[in-house]
Amino acid sequence: MNDWAAPLIAAALFAFLSPGLVFQIPGKQRPVDFVNMKTSVAAIFVHTVLYCLFLMLFLVVLHVHLYL
Template sequence: MKDLATPIIAASLFAFLSPGLIFQLPGKHHMVEFFNMKTSIPSLFLHTVIYGLLLILFFVILNVHLYE
């Protein structure tokens, strides 16, 4: 049996947490900006930290599995 939760969750979080795609923390003019399609170095760092924390939440704390 293959565990499909890892690649599905990791890929979807990576896509949705790209800075500027849906939201950007911190934004250029406001703390949170939506759908601006721009990025900055602080935003890249913060989105990387959020991505890592969500991966830890799903795989270590919640122990999510989806078997084929």
């Protein structure tokens, strides 16, 4: 059996944490913008840090596994 948790969690986090898709931190005029489909270098950096932290949380701290 293969453990599918890592690729599925990584793909889902990548999709949801893309700057401007669901939310953008920091936004252009506000601290948080929702569904604006625009990005900045600061937003890319913040979303990269959030992606890494959430990925470590799920895979290292919580030891999530999904066997199919």
